Amino acid sequence: MYFEIDPKKSIPLYEQVIQQVKELCARGLLKPNEKLPSVRDLSSQMLINPNTVSKAYQELERQGIIITIRGRGTFISEELTGYIDPKKTERLQQALKNVIIDSHFAGISEIELKRWTEEIYKKLGGNGDEG
Amino acid sequence: MMFHKALWYQNYKQTRMIIWMTLALFVVFLPFQSTLALETWKELQEQAQLVDDSIYEVQQWDVLQIFSEGGLAILVTLSIIVLAGMLVGLERNTRRNDFTFSLPFYRNDLFLAKWFYGAILISLFHSVNFWIAYFIIYQSEFASALYLVSWTEIFWGPLLGFLFFFTFSLFIGTIAGELISQIALTIVFAIFPLGLFTLIQGLIDVHFKYYLNQPVWLEYVTPFMYVFSNTSTIATIITAIAFTVFFLLLGTFLYKKNKIEHNGEFLIFKRLNLPFLILFSLCFSLLGGMIISSLAPWNADALRIVSYWIGFTLFLLFSLLIARRLLAMNLMISNKA
Amino acid sequence: MRVKHVSKEIHHHKILTDIDFDIKTGSIVGIVGRNGAGKTTLLRTMVGILDPSFGDVLIENESIFRNPQLKQQIIFVPDSSEALKSYSTKEMIHLYKQIYPSLDEDYYLQLMERFALPEIKKIGNYSKGMKALFFLVVAFSTKAKYILLDEPTDGLDVIVKKQVLKILVEEVATNDVSVIISSHRLDELEFIANDIIMIKDGMVNSRYGLDEMKANYIKAQVAFESDLPVALKDQVTILKQTGRVYIILIDKNHDEIIKKIKLASPLLFEDLPLSLEDLFVARLGGDDDVS
Numbered sequence: 227m228y229f230e231i232d233p234k235k236s237i238p239l240y241e242q243v244i245q246q247v248k249e250l251c252a253r254g255l256l257k258p259n260e261k262l263p264s265v266r267d268l269s270s271q272m273l274i275n276p277n278t279v280s281k282a283y284q285e286l287e288r289q290g291i292i293i294t295i296r297g298r299g300t301f302i303s304e305e306l307t308g309y310i311d312p313k314k315t316e317r318l319q320q321a322l323k324n325v326i327i328d329s330h331f332a333g334i335s336e337i338e339l340k341r342w343t344e345e346i347y348k349k350l351g352g353n354g355d356e357g
Numbered sequence: 358m359m360f361h362k363a364l365w366y367q368n369y370k371q372t373r374m375i376i377w378m379t380l381a382l383f384v385v386f387l388p389f390q391s392t393l394a395l396e397t398w399k400e401l402q403e404q405a406q407l408v409d410d411s412i413y414e415v416q417q418w419d420v421l422q423i424f425s426e427g428g429l430a431i432l433v434t435l436s437i438i439v440l441a442g443m444l445v446g447l448e449r450n451t452r453r454n455d456f457t458f459s460l461p462f463y464r465n466d467l468f469l470a471k472w473f474y475g476a477i478l479i480s481l482f483h484s485v486n487f488w489i490a491y492f493i494i495y496q497s498e499f500a501s502a503l504y505l506v507s508w509t510e511i512f513w514g515p516l517l518g519f520l521f522f523f524t525f526s527l528f529i530g531t532i533a534g535e536l537i538s539q540i541a542l543t544i545v546f547a548i549f550p551l552g553l554f555t556l557i558q559g560l561i562d563v564h565f566k567y568y569l570n571q572p573v574w575l576e577y578v579t580p581f582m583y584v585f586s587n588t589s590t591i592a593t594i595i596t597a598i599a600f601t602v603f604f605l606l607l608g609t610f611l612y613k614k615n616k617i618e619h620n621g622e623f624l625i626f627k628r629l630n631l632p633f634l635i636l637f638s639l640c641f642s643l644l645g646g647m648i649i650s651s652l653a654p655w656n657a658d659a660l661r662i663v664s665y666w667i668g669f670t671l672f673l674l675f676s677l678l679i680a681r682r683l684l685a686m687n688l689m690i691s692n693k694a
Numbered sequence: 695m696r697v698k699h700v701s702k703e704i705h706h707h708k709i710l711t712d713i714d715f716d717i718k719t720g721s722i723v724g725i726v727g728r729n730g731a732g733k734t735t736l737l738r739t740m741v742g743i744l745d746p747s748f749g750d751v752l753i754e755n756e757s758i759f760r761n762p763q764l765k766q767q768i769i770f771v772p773d774s775s776e777a778l779k780s781y782s783t784k785e786m787i788h789l790y791k792q793i794y795p796s797l798d799e800d801y802y803l804q805l806m807e808r809f810a811l812p813e814i815k816k817i818g819n820y821s822k823g824m825k826a827l828f829f830l831v832v833a834f835s836t837k838a839k840y841i842l843l844d845e846p847t848d849g850l851d852v853i854v855k856k857q858v859l860k861i862l863v864e865e866v867a868t869n870d871v872s873v874i875i876s877s878h879r880l881d882e883l884e885f886i887a888n889d890i891i892m893i894k895d896g897m898v899n900s901r902y903g904l905d906e907m908k909a910n911y912i913k914a915q916v917a918f919e920s921d922l923p924v925a926l927k928d929q930v931t932i933l934k935q936t937g938r939v940y941i942i943l944i945d946k947n948h949d950e951i952i953k954k955i956k957l958a959s960p961l962l963f964e965d966l967p968l969s970l971e972d973l974f975v976a977r978l979g980g981d982d983d984v985s
Contacts, residue, residue: 231885238909239885264867265867266863266864266867266868269863269864269867270860270863270864270867272885273856273859273860273863273885273886274863274885274886275722275863275866275885275886275887275888276863276866276867277720277721277888278885278888279867361792362792363789363792363793366788366789366792367789370780370781370785370789371780451776451777452772452774452776452777453776453777453778454743455738455743455770455772455777456772456777456778458741458742458743459741459742459743459765459768459769459770460762460765460793461762461763461764461765461766461768461793461794462762462763463762464762616744616745617743617744618704618735618744627705
């Protein structure tokens with residue numbers, strides 16, 4: 227995982243950290259439950275003041291994007307939903323649409339398609355709620 | 358706290374070389390010199406027997422020569438001055454003084470640690486070597502010579518003299534801004550009372566043909582006499598102790614008041630600049646007068662007086678030039694690393 | 695730690711005038727100023743090397759001059775290692791262990807290994823970068839609460855400089871230490887310090903928190919048909935001017951000034967990224983005025 231500050235941006239440094247975490251989540255480079263680097267490691271890696279990182283983490287935690295479990299570290303929140311890349315959603319929607327159109331021409335019914343979907347979700351192991 | 362290990366260690370680290378040199382000089386000064394003296398006495402004894410069949414007797418002076426005076430005692434004194442310079446003056450030339458003053462110690466303790474360090478080593482070196490030298494003579498056929506002298510003369514006098522001189526050098530170190538000025542000022546002030554008197558004597562002699570007698574107390578207030586003269590008495594011992602205590606206290610007080618931003622300059626206390634300038638020019642001018650007038654024929658009174666004042670003026674100009682340079686100098690080593 | 699109204703005169707020159715600030719634990723404070731502004735003198739006074747002419751330096755509300763033992767909580771790393779260059783690394787750590795009872799020798803060895811510093815007979819023989827790292831390693835091993843560094847990265851190559859900054863950041867993150875750094879290099883301090891104290895002519899010119907700095911100023915590029923309106927000239931700091939284009943720094947109550955600029959119908963009015971360096975130039979002297 228790579229964080230980098232942009233000295234040219236006029237926004238405060240801790241907001242840059244917040245934005246970057248959000249962006250990494252959105253691009254799927256940070257996954258729910260994934261551990262984030264500690265304040266010490268991140269500040270040392272980015273060469274910025276540790277207080278800046280803590281401040282950013284506090285704000286991210288307040289926004290529900292990350293959770294800190296004492297003694298274990300900081301993790302991306304499990305219920306992270308609001309920060310999916312809209313472009314990716316769009317692409318997926320388009321792909322699904324293509325599958326449905328193709329299925330329709332192949333004579334596969336809507337019910338059958340839904341059953342397939344459920345079966346795939348079951349195989350993947352109970353993560354059906356996630357979206 | 359003044360026996361704090363760190364300070365002891367630091368002081369040793371920056372004086373290691375001179376400490377070993379001092380020890381070597383003490384070895385030469387006492388055990389080695391007494392061995393040589395025994396050989397000399399033996400030789401003289403044999404000669405005396407051979408040449409005129411008389412018996413050679415060791416004189417009091419011969420014994421004193423070993424223990425308390427002569428060129429070697431002066432060399433030891435010089436190494437003691439350098440030791441004091443390494444402890445205080447050299448710290449000022451380098452950045453060590455910054456380090457020392459940044460430490461979590463009272464400045465009193467820093468200074469006293471330096472004093473104890475030097476004083477203990479000097480006492481140790483002197484005592485050990487004294488006893489070796491004493492034993493060398495004691496087990497020889499000239500043992501009886503030791504009865505010619507007193508403990509005060511051969512042991513306490515020199516030891517307290519060295520300690521006083523060390524204290525005095527450290528004290529000068531609290532006024533001087535760096536190593537060389539500390540050493541120079543120590544030497545100058547060690548002979549100052551007698552020196553100044555001699556200069557005044559010269560002035561009066563040239564003008565009034567009157568020879569001023571030297572007062573007895575003058576030797577007591579001249580530090581140099583404590584390590585040079587062999588006339589140690591109870592009185593000199595008491596004054597040596599009194600001066601040691603006085604200069605130790607004064608030094609501790611001044612060290613605490615040191616503004617070390619003036620490190621590297623000639624004097625630490627800027628208030629002393631003017632008195633120093635006056636004293637320095639005066640002595641130098643008097644010296645100039647004395648030297649130039651001595652070139653004139655001894656009985657040409659008027660010529661002597663004229664040449665005295667020519668010398669005086671000339672040296673006054675010199676001294677003012679030199680003093681201005683001295684007081685403006687800064688010998689701080691500030692190389693970055 | 696508190697620097698309480700410290701003034702210092704040397705040779706009848708006022709080097710420091712009424713310097714007053716405090717330092718919280720767990721922070722990195724940058725003391726920034728041009729060459730000769732009095733940064734080193736300030737640091738040397740803060741560790742009791744120099745006596746202040748007026749004022750005091752307090753730790754736990756007690757004067758370090760009256761009670762120097764408090765200085766076990768401070769360590770000063772000067773910009774020159776002249777004083778201790780004849781020591782071996784082992785001797786150094788031995789010496790510091792006597793001075794700072796809290797020194798952690800295992801931690802020292804750990805750091806030495808981490809920065810690949812060999813034990814050496816004479817510290818003076820280390821390269822410049824190694825010396826800088828070594829003194830930091832020693833300083834952090836003492837576990838002193840306040841670490842004062844005089845120009846810690848001056849003259850180091852990029853790689854060592856990064857290592858130096860890394861150890862600073864990590865120490866502050868892990869232990870509850872405060873690091874006080876003097877520097878004329880702003881680019882390094884900009885992201886590391888959470889507090890910048892700017893010193894000009896021996897006085898605290900301004901003090902910024904890391905985030906408020908950018909909030910308090912706007913750097914912009916403006917150009918007008920004719921010259922910059924006189925009414926504006928006194929209210930903004932001109933960083934640069936080329937032809938009719940001005941690079942300006944707008945101070946604090948900028949809404950009002952921005953309105954004024956817009957009213958004067960500029961040909962060009964654009965925000966520019968603001969760096970600490972801009973503030974440095976604005977607060978401590980222009981491009982050409984070298985002292």
